[in-house]
Amino acid sequence: MGTAVTEAEPTERDGEPVGTINVFDPHPLNWLFITWNTMEEPIRTDHDGYITMALAESATWRDETSLEVKVRPGVRFQDGAPCTAHSIKNDFDEVQTWAAPHPPGTHLNFHPDSQCVVEDDLTCVFRFPEPDGLILGKFRGFHIASPSFWQTHGFGYKKTGSGEGHW
């Protein structure tokens, strides 16, 4: 078996979003799919599942323990607030507050002694106590949210009083 058994009829597109679809998705990860469709992470995955840049324009190792992340220019949150390297650091500091923020397993956790340093509005550098060859994959669970989100709901903050297990 492979991809796409039959072809849909051709669609045309004039650049503006058009149409409504209704979806029934009983998948137990629907909560994550909603998050991924509405928030961004530094990286995402393409159709084949391979990592590609998303909110990050690039991610480059400066040395074995320093990863430079350039943020895509001109990004704004849906409420109009700018999304910059400061947003990345803010969300990093939030997630590092918690021992087990992610529901599925410990793999997505950053090393507790990692740091995120902002160099300018579009550049931040992640510094790790030891090389982290799995960091790009971990970025898949690193959802970047607006300041208003953190001030009102956070990941579980309002609903459960904690971010543990609610990222």
Place this chain on the structure above:
Amino acid sequence: MIDAPGPWGTGPFTLVEGHSSIDTVMAIQRVRPEFVATNLITGEDRTPRVVLEANREHNSGRTARLERVVFLNDLSPAEALDAVCDREGEIDIVTEVSPADAGRVQDSEHARLVTIDANRMLTGVFNAYESNDAPLHDVRMREALNWAVDRHRIAEEAFGGYAVPLAALTPTWCNGAKADLEPRRRDPARAKELAEAAGWPQGRALRIAGDGSLEGIARMIAADVEDALGIASEIIVVPPEQMVAGARALVEKKLVLPWDVLLNPWFDLSSDNPAAFVHREFFGHDGGFRAGPVDPEFDRIFGELARTIDADRSRALAEEIDRYVYEQSKALFLCAPNALYAVNRHVEFKAYRATFELADTEVSSNHWSRREG
């Protein structure tokens, strides 16, 4: 996860109505020398409707092509399938279509079937603790079971062909797959020889556990084991109300596990490094699904992989890990089920291996929403 609608993100859609969240309970794996814990999903918290609208300010090539996506959560799977197959204007995409319903979708007037080799793995976790009187700590017994079970038949019959037999845990399309690592073809004689060398306790049944949806596959495995090894099986269907406790016992590793083989579906978030999210979870020292003593050799290879930032070296180590778990028969390797979707014929939807993404989904001018609009 997001508990309330709002303009929270920068993604291609904005969550404008409802929420889809989960409830979790923490499972503590270790408290010393450092605290390690994970979380288990105990329930879903979804509103009947979850509505996404295009974020017109999104500034990447991932800009939404649809104006609106409505997730409907107050239907049964059967009702949803009826709606997409038999009518228009109610449901446009149904995910998680059962292979048993694939033919109906293909034959339907309004829907087509979209499938993809997805990053999903169905695996049997071996209870390999020394304390288990079933000798699954012995690689010969684990290998015997891997030769005894017909994973190709399971893929063909249990999944209607909508699954790919696996050699180990890395699907062929993922980074770290070894081209020369073939899924084992059932070999009862080889299985019997290995099992006799390992020595199975006389009269001891093989205890195979799984949730109700996997009972049929458990029975196929049991029949293969009985046929090849003369070992009877006890099928343990875990009721829904006991799933969380059972999973917590597995993750926390303090209580005696009541099974020998646990059928455990899992997934991967990307195709880049299955060892990180899959192999480590099953066999690593901090893996939630590890059901046996810590494996220093696995941890050695994985530890090097985790510290490697060179892509070529990383790939080589990922291949080494998959080969190691294959040669050690660290689990009962079965298959990678496809993801199946029923999609309205006026909707262009391209499936993703590791997510359910809708930014590049679009509808033709014949779609009900455009005709009505």
